[in-house]
Amino acid sequence: MHERIDIEGISVSPDHFIDGKRVGSPTTFETRCPFDWPRKLADVARGDAATADLAAQAASAAFPGWAALTAAQRGVYLHRLADLIEANVEQLALIECLDMGMLLESLRLRVILRGAANFRNYADLASAHEERVWSSRGTANRVIRSPAGPALIITPWNAPFMLSTWKCAPALAAGNTVILKPADWSPLSASLLADLIEQAGFPPGVFNIVQGLGTELGNALTGDPRIKRISFTGSVPTARVIGKAAAENIVPFTAELGGKSPLLVFADADLDAAARKAAGQYDDSGQVCMAGTRIIVEESVSEAFLERFHAYTDAHVMGDSRDPATTMSALIHPVHAARVLGFIDRARTAGDTIVRGGKRWKDDGNWIEPTLIAPRDNASEVVQNEVFGPVLTFQTFKDEAEGIALANSTAYGLSGIVYTGSAERAERVGRAVRGGTVWVNTFLIRDLTAPFGGIGISGIGREGGDYALDFHSDLKTLQILEGSVRSSQ
Structure with a gap:
């Protein structure tokens, strides 16, 4: 494990976050400041196949306990995390600014707060979910939404904090455990998110971060049969590689792949x-x-x-x-x-x-x-x-x-x-x-309950609202012959 790094008065861990603990690697990669190049911000732990395996073990072990909670119980954790994001906006904004280059004012006033809103909205959506109920041909029918399992979240280098929360929030709210793979050009705000996850009291293994280069980690993460969902934002060529790995294990896969709008x-x-x-x-x-x-x-x-x-x-x-x-x-x-x-x-x-x-x-x-x-x-x-x-x-x-x-x-x-x-x-x-x-006559106004995704090579699947919660769930139809059972109470 490596020592935490002081970046303009903010303490940041360069290590992975697995099973509630910081985990180091024998090798590292550099992250530098875009607008003050070549200023080095940190040497970050560089994960490998063994790191990926450790994260998959932790996420798998934690899944039954997290999935057994009600949506309202999971929502307590997510709201607590949202509170902590709001309380740490200044630190999160500065680290994201230094690491990715986005304007500090935009991060402070809008982007980081969107991360808190992501966790609040999905906590509330999951808690308010009502099962579809109907009668058909003499049977009573219900559609049950069940947690799917460990989810792999792969995020790009632009707006990394907001996009990590956008993807991790529905996975956690649905009852899945998470392995987050941040981009190697801008990994530091994800490390701060792990600190807040820990402060919020999430059970160990529910949320994990594996850092490193996609060429070294990609196959180990995307090809692991313990992974039950994959959500990716990035390039079209990378999505094709991930899609093939997902297909090998018949794992549902969403991809948001940019545009030419x-x-x-x-x-x-x-x-x-x-x-x-x-x-x-x-x-x-x-x-x-x-x-x-x-x-x-x-x-x-x-x-x-x-x-x-x-x-x-x-x-x-x-x-x-x-x-x-x-x-x-x-x-x-x-x-x-x-x-x-x-x-x-x-x-x-x-x-x-x-x-x-x-x-x-x-x-x-x-x-x-x-x-x-x-x-x-x-x-x-x-x-x-x-x-x-x-x-x-x-x-x-x-x-x-x-x-x-x-x-x-x-x-x-x-x-x-x-x-x-x-x-x-x-x-x-x-x-x-x-x-x-x-x-x-406007642009970039987003309702978080609306579906979001692309057509053509801009992607497959939809995120946002119940669309994301459905993706992160296994849907089951339960049919009971009407009049064949009665309550024992």
């Missing part, structure tokens, strides 16, 4: 609001899966829209993510920054027009200027593939049919944004745009 603007829209929201897609340097990265504007208002868009984009401030004046953060890692720059360079070489940006903000560091590209045609790589950086594309359309066709012209289908002043068009186009979530 359209931001469709009609001539009757509030152009100022649409342009402001479009410039807002550069938030977190575009490292947001649901971002509307393909701006598609009705031709007759394209120039007026662009004038407003450039004005709002010019107002962005790049810099230290701890500075309240900063509106655009650094990208998380030099490897990812190089990947994003590769998209821009290939677009330039292929004949796409770089309307603005297109280069690093400074000679060193992980910042890339807010970039807008007008593609030579819709088949352009930068239109069809997810960049996951501050790179938007700009296209125009002549009529509604062409706008919808462009919106639906990629293999992705996570979300969409539509701006229009017409109620009829809002309904018509909202239904026509291919995506798991479509916003009209």
Whole structure:
């Protein structure tokens, strides 16, 4: 076991959390600060197959006791954890900011508190669940929701704390034990979550964290037959590998895999609001899966829209993510920054027009200027593939049919944004745009009870509300012949 590390006055364990205890590893990996590169924050325990086995043993041993509790009893733990998250917002926000690079103000005011809301909402949803009851052909019927078993949660490096809580909360509320595998580029807020789990008094083994590299841990975790559910957010290639492992053991699997979402603007829209929201897609340097990265504007208002868009984009401030004046953060890692720059360079070489940006903000560091590209045609790589950086594309359309066709012209289908002043068009186009979530005249407002997930290569399955609780449960129909039994009391 390694000593805890002091990071700007906050104590963080670099170790795994298994069976209620900190567990070290003989080897480590580094995590560094995106906006103060190459400042090293910690050497983090690097798990292997033996670590994965230890976590699976702990989660399996703890499952019967946790599953035997009522939803209300489990809810006490989840509400206690939510209280602790709210009491530790400042520490969680600073560590997430340093480790992932997200803006500190956004983390303090919204993102970390969403983590507390995730645990509260799922505790309440699980407790309020009513079994479906009906009569059919002389039988009394009930659908019973039972805990499934240990759940493996694999989270990405962007918004790691919020996404960990979003996935772990329904698994725990449903009665499953959890093994969380955080991303190796931003693992530290998950370690703080484990501290809070311990403070909340969760039984040992109910919640476990295994840190490490996916290439070294992936097969051991996803292929373990003791794992009964797998929930993953990340890339399409990784999802294909995990999906094959899940299929080997016939394990239900959900995957949220990013997007290439359209931001469709009609001539009757509030152009100022649409342009402001479009410039807002550069938030977190575009490292947001649901971002509307393909701006598609009705031709007759394209120039007026662009004038407003450039004005709002010019107002962005790049810099230290701890500075309240900063509106655009650094990208998380030099490897990812190089990947994003590769998209821009290939677009330039292929004949796409770089309307603005297109280069690093400074000679060193992980910042890339807010970039807008007008593609030579819709088949352009930068239109069809997810960049996951501050790179938007700009296209125009002549009529509604062409706008919808462009919106639906990629293999992705996570979300969409539509701006229009017409109620009829809002309904018509909202239904026509291919995506798991479509916003009209707004963006990123989420009801936690609504289904969330993607279409096409944006993913399989749905999270959110009862959809997530059903995924983390085994559903049983119990049929009893009416009149054949009577109460003994």
